[in-house]
Amino acid sequence: MSHHPSHQHHPHPVLRLPAWQRRVLNLTAALLLVTGIVWLGVHYSIGAGAGELPHPLEVLCMRVHGAAAFAGLFALGMLAAAHVPAGWRVTRSAHRRADRATQRHTGVAMLSLAALIVLTGYALYYFAPEDWRPAMGWLHAGAGFAMAALGFVHARLLRSRHAAAAHVAQPLRESSPSSAPR
Template identity: 55%
Template sequence: MNHLKSWQYRALYVTVAALTLSGLLWLAWHYLWGAGAGNLPHPLEPWWMRLHGAAAFAGLFMAGVLAAAHVPQGWRMTTRSPRLRQHRAGQRRTGIVLCALGTAAVLSGYLLYYFVPENLHELMGWAHAVLGLVLALLLPLHGWRHDQSACGR
């Protein structure tokens, strides 16, 4: 089995929840009650972004935790035998997609903060938001697939 330790599981889901919630709150305040609506930025916008940035650091830490043990162990488990490879193929796919989405979300966030020109900022911001939401929605599916494959043994 390749279960996360309970502290890893909790830390991962708290981090993803903080990232998702702070991002959604920033979007709401920016586009519904702030600059996106033609007004000055809402005073809470910078606070949502600060929380999002702090949660991003936690997310990078959790990515390192997963990259150190969970991902390599899962990869080894699915390459040991043809039966395991077939049995866990769906989980491997969602894991690969989660790794790719996480990498793309980190890269797009970094580009947004440091490199994207102003005329592309909003487009990249929406791409970053979609990446984050898809990642947050796919994460429970990966865990569910793990639970299903454990039950089917």
């Protein structure tokens, strides 16, 4: 693979995901978020959560959500196989550039949130007692929203193209040890 240590100080992203993995991630994340959000909206306004009969949209959303959840688990396994160990290596302590630390922290936080999401999802499906369900559902969805938000920071989608270009043009802008020649 191309993640040779000598590339670690390069201003470009050092851990590009293969395009197919990026697509799997984006698609599953979008499906999970949309079906989760629509379910919340319908359930608590005109559905079972508002004292009405369960709305057909609730059922449809959870059907799709359940399918997407399996795809989500596949996506996590896919990342566990290559991206996470590679990311762990390139963000090791020898390379203390601030943005690399951000990647490490947000990456680990996302993994923890993923564990919480999977556990609460499992509980929701198999044994959440009726009176725990709403709280557990909100915890589950809240972890989902937090993970999505962290993903934007982690994948550096919030950085404008301008900022990225400036970063490339002035690699010594920050007096970071990793941009100095060794």
